[in-house]
Amino acid sequence: MEFGPYLMLAALEGAVTAAVLALMAAGLSLVFGVMRVVNVAHGEFYMLGAVLAFVVAGMAGGGALGFVAALVAVPLIVGALAVAADVTVLKRVGYDPERTIVATIGILYILQQVTLMGYGPDARPVAAPFNQRIALPWVEWGAGGPSLYWPWGLSITSYKLFVIGAAVVVLAGLWVLMTRTRIGLVMRATQLDRETAQAFGIPVERVYALVFGLGAGLAALAGVLIVPIQQAHYLMGGDALLLSFIVVIIGGLGSLPGTLIAALLIGLSDGILSVFFSPTLAKIVATLLVALVLVFRPQGLMGKAPR
Amino acid sequence: MNARILALHGGLLALLLALHFLLPVYHHGNLARIMVLACYAIGYNLLFGYTGLLSLGHAMFFAAGMYGMGMPLYHLGLGAELAFLAGIAAAGGLALVVGLLALRTVGVAFMIVTLMFSQAFYLAILLAVRWTRGDEGLVLAGADRVLFGLDLTDPDIRYLLALGLFALCLSAALWLVRRPFGRVLVAIRENPERAELLGYDIFRHKLAAVVLSGLFSGAAGAAYGLMFGYVGASFAEVHFSIFPLLWVLLGGAGTVIGPFFGVLFMFYLIDISSGLTPAYMLVAGVALVLLTLFAPQGLVGEVRRRWLRWLP
Amino acid sequence: MSDPTKPGATPADPARRAALKTLAGAGAAAAALPLWARYTHAQSAAPIRVGFQMHATGIGAAYGRWYDRTTRAAARVINAAGGINGRPLEIVTEDDGTDPRRGAEVVEKFANQHRVDVAFGTLFSHVVIGSAPRAGELKLPYFVVSEGHHVASGMLNRWTLQPGITDVKSQVLAVAPFVAETLGRKVTMIFPDYAFGHDHRDFFSEAIAAQGGEVIAKLAIPPTETSFTRYFPRIPRETEVIYHVMVGPAVLTFVKEMGEFFGPSRPAIFGFIDSLEAVDLRSPGLDFLEGTYFWEGMPRYVQPDQTEFDRHFRAEVGIDENGASASDPRDVSTYAHMFGCWETLYIIKRGMEAAGYAGPQDRQKLVEAVEAMTDMPESNEHPQGAKLFNGRTHQVFGQQHVSRLENGRLDVVRTVPLEETFYPDEVDYTTRPF
Known part of the structure; x- marks a missing residue:
């Protein structure tokens, strides 16, 4: 494939990755920002979203209806589960950063094993509600001026476009929630200063439970959206966790716009670097780039300078 | 040095020596592994438990030791003694470079930077397939695994060498943390600003901690590869960076013997529960959650909090 | 989703080691003895223990589940026909997490803790390569079902063989x-x-x-x-x-x-x-x-010229004509590979019978007996087809x-x-x- 179309294809694929990543990372960033804990089990909520999408879509009879049912129900189920985990475990370790890491590793093991026992080790697909292949044109300057042609392989599917759109809508909704509503105000107040918030009568513990549930719900939503593209598998949470973790830190702690920019950056660079390097080398370069960005800008792209 | 501290750590080593003659063969073999892995955990604890730097990339140091030992042995026919030193040197060199870069960051950024370097290292192992044989790894022939005339395929020799390495690492760690150097590290962990105000060069102390930690991890990696005859990329994976964190937190961060008990506990938790039920990860998960709820400072940390306040 | 109540459709279960002591009388008598007694005084009815290194978790789990089902089916059939040298076959399963590090530990556990007679069943190449050196040191016959070229390439050892699947x-x-x-x-x-x-x-x-x-x-x-x-x-x-x-x-x-x-x-x-x-x-x-x-390796869908051996194999493992579980048509098997477990168990049986295998002291004789094998005709023991074993390279061809x-x-x-x-x-x- 020629260079131009290749770059466009890689960018489109990167945008899909970025969309899913942004949703997941927004959830993690919320938890990280407000509660100041690293939720190692975040990837498992994503995995649960995908796996439950398979289950719910199957129960609802499959097809477009099944998918819509999964889209609505699964984030709620996973969110509720996360609230339960918060109340029974995280609250009782007092949101201590280190103990939370161990506790959420424990939750990660539990969720993986339960999924393996109930759902099995196979990767299972959910049919997309619609999935047309859309061939894309490219402009070529020939002898008679610019002309359009359809390069071999340059295409995207309608479902992938839908994923990008859905992510944009959800993130916009989250933005409104955080900046324009009372709940958002309460969350931001808790994020800024827990003690003061408490002094002003904000029920911090309930805010924490809500935030943890909301974060998990976002991860689950990302899982539901990805499952028609990639299949649900009980180990899919690991890589997703790492990537979204990276996005959150690169974007700057607790900064939603930063998270979005970082997700775009990581998604696109992953795609575009693969144009220039052999696949494994491209991964190495992308990984080192992330490290170096942080080495030279430790607070992340949109983060404030360290206190 | 305080007599009871000496007695406790010496006692542990003496117990391990006695176990050499008592244990059934399977547990004898396990304990040899556990002691080598405990060296890795001790190295991790120096950085995390004492200096307060949470690295998510220590697998690269373990693997650097392992490959730094294995590749010269496998490709160049270097003797096991020199190869072992080469492994430690490789890990130390890597730790120096990573430390110089990563220590520009603190907190979560440090976690990510170490994680990323470690991932790049892992992928590089896969990329350099001609020398590393990728994910398959290198199988070291039994004939090459002879250290000063001692045949490492012999389980008795292996156990005693593992014990020797563990004793070395344990006493080195004990010595380090009780010296002024170790106390500065703790001061940095507790309050870096104050430590700086007191005139300590924080960066150099941290860098020294990273390099020392890398050396311990590399020694463990080189020894593990040499003793068990296999050098593989799965030792560089991210799981293998999470493990020492888990071991140290379980055993007790900032205690000298905690890492050993963390490894011991985790190893047998998996081993025993996998014999009882196929859902052993469930058991492990529940155990981790319960431990954080009821022994928040880890096993040894809890003992120190309740009974033995003098534990180093 | 698989329904755990249906036979043949249960999720991965690596610890069903007791389930295979089907010859109840002999099994019970042997089980009453302490572990060491069973082996030092190898009684004629003590089970032959085969350590099954299973990818129950990790990236190999989809294969591991089917390797497990095939292995259990083969053991059941072998036991129903009188076992090996008149002794029942017992499968001891351990999960290796599809991880070479744990794989080596599992091999140790087989040799030193479970005291198995042979180890068997590993699929993923890197797990084989991580485990084989330990099997060699422990002098434990290690029968892999991996289709990797690592056995025939010469990088492993005398104790590691691949007689049930081609490379x-x-x-x-x-x-x-x-x-x-x-x-x-x-x-x-x-x-x-x-x-x-x-x-x-x-x-x-x-x-x-x-x-x-x-x-x-x-x-x-x-x-x-x-x-x-x-x-x-x-x-x-x-x-x-x-x-x-x-x-x-x-x-x-x-x-x-x-x-x-x-x-x-x-x-x-x-x-x-x-x-x-x-x-x-x-x-x-x-x-x-x-x-x-x-x-x-073996046709997933039943072919017009299906052999009676393929029919037998499908019936015993519980596979329908489309290569899926007989109890759940959506649960598709790893049909092109899993026959290797079945055939390997029969080769272990044949090797033990040829070597007059009585206990771990005869492990070397067992390896030599397998090395001496050549032709393996198409049969219920070899449902995938006729095979030719190369004792020098430890690799089978089919x-x-x-x-x-x-x-x-x-x-x-x-x-x-x-x-x-x-x-x-x-x-x-x-x-x-x-």
Whole structure:
């Protein structure tokens, strides 16, 4: 494939990755920002979203209806589960950063094993509600001026476009929630200063439970959206966790716009670097780039300078 | 040095020596592994438990030791003694470079930077397939695994060498943390600003901690590869960076013997529960959650909090 | 989802080690003795213990589950027919997490804790390679079912054998003529960027060159990759054939995205069924594979010329005519590989009978007895087909199949006889010390 179309294809694929990543990372960033804990089990909520999408879509009879049912129900189920985990475990370790890491590793093991026992080790697909292949044109300057042609392989599917759109809508909704509503105000107040918030009568513990549930719900939503593209598998949470973790830190702690920019950056660079390097080398370069960005800008792209 | 501290750590080593003659063969073999892995955990604890730097990339140091030992042995026919030193040197060199870069960051950024370097290292192992044989790894022939005339395929020799390495690492760690150097590290962990105000060069102390930690991890990696005859990329994976964190937190961060008990506990938790039920990860998960709820400072940390306040 | 209440459809369960003591009387008598007594005074009725190293968790779990079911079925059938040397067969299962590090520990546990007679059943190459040195040191016969070339390449040891499944090199040699003659001579290969994929790359490049063809591009996909489209533009336009082989949980994504990339104008496609093992070929997004070809070790769908042995094998393991679980048609098996567990257990039986195996002191005799084997005729013991074992390289050879995907099912279009899959020996293990 020629260079131009290749770059466009890689960018489109990167945008899909970025969309899913942004949703997941927004959830993690919320938890990280407000509660100041690293939720190692975040990837498992994503995995649960995908796996439950398979289950719910199957129960609802499959097809477009099944998918819509999964889209609505699964984030709620996973969110509720996360609230339960918060109340029974995280609250009782007092949101201590280190103990939370161990506790959420424990939750990660539990969720993986339960999924393996109930759902099995196979990767299972959910049919997309619609999935047309859309061939894309490219402009070529020939002898008679610019002309359009359809390069071999340059295409995207309608479902992938839908994923990008859905992510944009959800993130916009989250933005409104955080900046324009009372709940958002309460969350931001808790994020800024827990003690003061408490002094002003904000029920911090309930805010924490809500935030943890909301974060998990976002991860689950990302899982539901990805499952028609990639299949649900009980180990899919690991890589997703790492990537979204990276996005959150690169974007700057607790900064939603930063998270979005970082997700775009990581998604696109992953795609575009693969144009220039052999696949494994491209991964190495992308990984080192992330490290170096942080080495030279430790607070992340949109983060404030360290206190 | 305080007599009871000496007695406790010496006692542990003496117990391990006695176990050499008592244990059934399977547990004898396990304990040899556990002691080598405990060296890795001790190295991790120096950085995390004492200096307060949470690295998510220590697998690269373990693997650097392992490959730094294995590749010269496998490709160049270097003797096991020199190869072992080469492994430690490789890990130390890597730790120096990573430390110089990563220590520009603190907190979560440090976690990510170490994680990323470690991932790049892992992928590089896969990329350099001609020398590393990728994910398959290198199988070291039994004939090459002879250290000063001692045949490492012999389980008795292996156990005693593992014990020797563990004793070395344990006493080195004990010595380090009780010296002024170790106390500065703790001061940095507790309050870096104050430590700086007191005139300590924080960066150099941290860098020294990273390099020392890398050396311990590399020694463990080189020894593990040499003793068990296999050098593989799965030792560089991210799981293998999470493990020492888990071991140290379980055993007790900032205690000298905690890492050993963390490894011991985790190893047998998996081993025993996998014999009882196929859902052993469930058991492990529940155990981790319960431990954080009821022994928040880890096993040894809890003992120190309740009974033995003098534990180093 | 699998229903745990139905037999043959239960989720992975690596600890069902007691379930196989089917000969109740003998089993109970043996179980009443302490562990050491059973083996030092090997009674004639004490079970023969086979350690099954299972990929119950990790990336190999989809295979592990079916290797487990096949193994249990074979053990049941062997026991019903009187066991080995009159002793029942007991399968001791341990999960290795598809991890070479844990694999080595599991081998140790087999030898020193469970005191098994032999270890068996490992699939993923890196786990085999991580575990085999320990098996060699512990002098434990280690029967792998991996299809990797690592055994025949000579990198392992005298105690490691692969008598139940053919290796990549012979598989590739078998299919290369078909690719060159029928599909095209300019080939682009897509494979995972690790040893298993590199074996494919190296051996196929060689084999296709010998057929007058050429590999014009090689796409190595990093392990753990989950999205693939961005790699496909590297496929040169003049490609006549795509050769793909992929393993791991993302295989379906890989194949689906390949279809979406090509759209209506795809080249000929030849794949190893590994790319879609344990995957329903009627999954959404796979329609484009209609008319493409696959290598199969053993045909997943019942063929018109089905042998009685295949029928027997399917019935005992619980597989329907489409290669799925008899109790859940959506639970697709790893049919092209799992016969290896069945056949290997029968070879262990045959070897033990030939060696007069009585206990661990006879392990060396067992290895020598297996090394002495050559012909393995097609039978209930070898349902995949006749085999020829090479005792020097510790590797078995057998027939290979090329199948075409039509109407959502695979039908064999060419069977390559085992004589066409040979290559010169690369090692003679029989000269190595025990």
